[in-house]
Amino acid sequence: MSKNNLIPVTVLTGFLGSGKTTLLNYILKEQHGKKIAVIENEFGEVAIDDKLIVVDAGQEIYETQNGCLCCKVRGDLVKILHELIESKKQLDMVLIETTGMADPGPVVQTFFVDEKVQESFRMDAIITMVDAKHAELHLTEDSNHRMEAYQQIAFADILLLNKIDLVQRSDRDKIISRIKEINDVDIIPCEHGHVDLDKIINIGGFDLDRVLEREPAFLKEVEEGDEGHEHKHGPEHKRHDELITSVGISEKGELDFDHLNRWIQSVLASLGPNIYRMKGILNVEGENDRYVFQGVFDGQQDRAWHEDEDRTNKLVFIGKNLKREVLVESFKQCIVNN
Numbered sequence: 001m002s003k004n005n006l007i008p009v010t011v012l013t014g015f016l017g018s019g020k021t022t023l024l025n026y027i028l029k030e031q032h033g034k035k036i037a038v039i040e041n042e043f044g045e046v047a048i049d050d051k052l053i054v055v056d057a058g059q060e061i062y063e064t065q066n067g068c069l070c071c072k073v074r075g076d077l078v079k080i081l082h083e084l085i086e087s088k089k090q091l092d093m094v095l096i097e098t099t100g101m102a103d104p105g106p107v108v109q110t111f112f113v114d115e116k117v118q119e120s121f122r123m124d125a126i127i128t129m130v131d132a133k134h135a136e137l138h139l140t141e142d143s144n145h146r147m148e149a150y151q152q153i154a155f156a157d158i159l160l161l162n163k164i165d166l167v168q169r170s171d172r173d174k175i176i177s178r179i180k181e182i183n184d185v186d187i188i189p190c191e192h193g194h195v196d197l198d199k200i201i202n203i204g205g206f207d208l209d210r211v212l213e214r215e216p217a218f219l220k221e222v223e224e225g226d227e228g229h230e231h232k233h234g235p236e237h238k239r240h241d242e243l244i245t246s247v248g249i250s251e252k253g254e255l256d257f258d259h260l261n262r263w264i265q266s267v268l269a270s271l272g273p274n275i276y277r278m279k280g281i282l283n284v285e286g287e288n289d290r291y292v293f294q295g296v297f298d299g300q301q302d303r304a305w306h307e308d309e310d311r312t313n314k315l316v317f318i319g320k321n322l323k324r325e326v327l328v329e330s331f332k333q334c335i336v337n338n
């Protein structure tokens, strides 16, 4: 296949909650009619994002297994890509959404080390989403996520500065110059990921030489054995595996809304800054619509449940020192007649 016939791959990366899924949905809607394979990787134990993505005919979602894409899941990614090749689906593009915690490096490596993958796909660009409101915080000295935030910015071929509705113009300019210090890349300010898609899709923005200039061992790391990621990652990565965990809850039953509200308040009060992200899809008593919450408890009614849809409540918490049993047991108390 000539290079022009290869299927372009766009990698979406960015910090937890920065707006990757929002952008993904926007792309899928705007690219209506195009055949797109979306590959989702979630750090959380219970997959939520796939249920928040709205696909059109010809658009499909694939999921890598639970876990951090940069460790054990790379094999999964190759498997999905091989399946796509074998299915001969004539895809227009592949979109990979990486979990908010991941360093995008290993995802990109996959496209340069597997021969079969290289014959069918080409890395088009890495889009990094940065949350204008929280970026400064992620990049500060004592942030637990500084390393990942740096990596994601450094890898970007194009950077979207999202959520600009939440910051003043002066703060926006400040964060733009901060990002430019890390990577002098094109920065597109936006709200809810609404950008001119011609500027981010099929742009041929990926430049392996640039990556190799920054990280000469970039491709070598993969070749040197896969038997344990600690060989390949520095102490920062190890720390991320050890401390940050995810607790997933999946429970049937209708929820008492007031009880649920009190529960979430008490979770926030007791765990507060240790929670990096929480999201869920809930079945509230007496409601025909799904209830979706993201981040702090700013829940909102979503679309109606489909007739044949399983109304299981699904929640995911990602954070430090989370106590699984306490979270699960206290959540169960919100279920009516439990």
Ligand SMILES: Nc1nc2c(ncn2[C@@H]2O[C@H](COP(=O)(O)OP(=O)(O)OP(=O)(O)O)[C@@H](O)[C@H]2O)c(=O)[nH]1
Residues within 6 Å of the ligand: 014, 015, 016, 017, 018, 019, 020, 021, 022, 023, 049, 099, 100, 162, 163, 164, 165, 166, 190, 191, 192, 193, 277, 294, 295
């Ligand atoms: N105010 C504001 N909110 C936004 C914007 N973009 C996204 N959001 C909201 O931010 C929350 C997180 O957005 P997501 O798209 O789920 O973020 P994500 O990066 O996919 O999150 P993870 O997959 O958990 O890392 C959602 O409640 C969105 O509706 C924006 O430009 N402005």
